Amino acid sequence: MGLWLIAKRLSLHTTIAFLSSSTSMPTHIDSIRQQIAHAFEQGAHEQALSLLQSLCRQYPNDAEAHYRLGVIEEQIGTPSGARRAYLTCLTLAPTNPTAYLFAGYCLQQQGYHSAAVELYSLGADLDEGILYLWRSNQQSAESQQRSSAASQALRRHLTALHEQSVGDDRRCQRVASAIWTRTHHLAFQFRQAHQQPQLFYLPDLPATGFADPGDWPWVKRLQNAALDIQQELLLALPQIRAQGRPYLAADTVLDEAFAPLAGSLNWTALDLFADGVANSALSVHFPKTLAALKHAPLYGLDDNPFEVFFSLLRPGQHIKPHYGQSNHSLTVHLPLVIPEGCWLRVDDETRQWQTGQVTVFDDTFIHEACNASESERIVLIFSIWHPDLTDIEQQAIKRSFSARRQWLDQRQFPEIPD
Numbered sequence: 001m002g003l004w005l006i007a008k009r010l011s012l013h014t015t016i017a018f019l020s021s022s023t024s025m026p027t028h029i030d031s032i033r034q035q036i037a038h039a040f041e042q043g044a045h046e047q048a049l050s051l052l053q054s055l056c057r058q059y060p061n062d063a064e065a066h067y068r069l070g071v072i073e074e075q076i077g078t079p080s081g082a083r084r085a086y087l088t089c090l091t092l093a094p095t096n097p098t099a100y101l102f103a104g105y106c107l108q109q110q111g112y113h114s115a116a117v118e119l120y121s122l123g124a125d126l127d128e129g130i131l132y133l134w135r136s137n138q139q140s141a142e143s144q145q146r147s148s149a150a151s152q153a154l155r156r157h158l159t160a161l162h163e164q165s166v167g168d169d170r171r172c173q174r175v176a177s178a179i180w181t182r183t184h185h186l187a188f189q190f191r192q193a194h195q196q197p198q199l200f201y202l203p204d205l206p207a208t209g210f211a212d213p214g215d216w217p218w219v220k221r222l223q224n225a226a227l228d229i230q231q232e233l234l235l236a237l238p239q240i241r242a243q244g245r246p247y248l249a250a251d252t253v254l255d256e257a258f259a260p261l262a263g264s265l266n267w268t269a270l271d272l273f274a275d276g277v278a279n280s281a282l283s284v285h286f287p288k289t290l291a292a293l294k295h296a297p298l299y300g301l302d303d304n305p306f307e308v309f310f311s312l313l314r315p316g317q318h319i320k321p322h323y324g325q326s327n328h329s330l331t332v333h334l335p336l337v338i339p340e341g342c343w344l345r346v347d348d349e350t351r352q353w354q355t356g357q358v359t360v361f362d363d364t365f366i367h368e369a370c371n372a373s374e375s376e377r378i379v380l381i382f383s384i385w386h387p388d389l390t391d392i393e394q395q396a397i398k399r400s401f402s403a404r405r406q407w408l409d410q411r412q413f414p415e416i417p418d
Contacts, residue, residue, distance in 0.1 A: 063092035165403035200326035209347035225292035226356035324363030339373035
């Protein structure tokens, strides 16, 4: 089979679909492509490559032509020509995840490892599935090979980034052995079947579903302030309700069971802090709430708590069983408006919320919640550091998260070679 036909097969098997000016090109382009295919079939590879290069010069905005040129340049052309073709393709089709996969592999094979990993990661942002094509027998061998290389390279890079950021302090061994569950470089198993952190996992951290806050001083203070917090909320709610957001954004990729809640205000969040950023428009209404929270060991990656929000669940809504992100923090609920028929299940234990009584649990255990009443349920939710972590371990975790965030923020598109 001619190499041009191989390139066509690759584009089909990798489901690359380009939106370019090729859709409105003159019909004589088919004649040029036929000449290219014929040249390959006759073994006139240099002539075929020259024709394809000419085609790309004649139609510089044809992303698919540059992609095919990249495939052919890899096989019989020049390394710089392949890089140039793939990167040009990406500039014309920057939302095509498979194009990132092929370009990244090309760069990796030529020794540009850092740039390759960045391209793999940028492509995975668009569709994480490119890292798992190697699992599918329906994919071409070429796609499987590139996907496997991308997955391994990205996992090795991110695991090394974690290890370097944590360092070799013996007091941080539990953090050093932590697993970024979506990108760890080795196979692993969760130690408990019902605990499966979806992002970051410390296997050596004590784990239980519901925690027993016992005589934690900050819990007593928060419960003593519960009535003030409730009154602040009920007074502000008519003014601030419109500032609520769907707790699950419309584009959230989750199990189908969550589809009714994605993008819906049936599960509403009123944020005081979100992703470490204060919401000053709402915070002004809650001075007593914020004052009460100052005594809690709030989890955060900087000086702000990572999240503090009022969770509003409308009547008849069921938050289906799911796992949280990381076990280095625990979730705290302060129930404020709790009709009959509202419950929280963590692992295999179900509890009814009690107004003003703090509930603490590890949300990396499978859990679900339900409002089976005819009224709205409102709970103040925030995260605290796992109480077994030392200050030194907390700082090591912060370094790991910060290093990954910094790397993600600094990724860039490689320059196209002349």
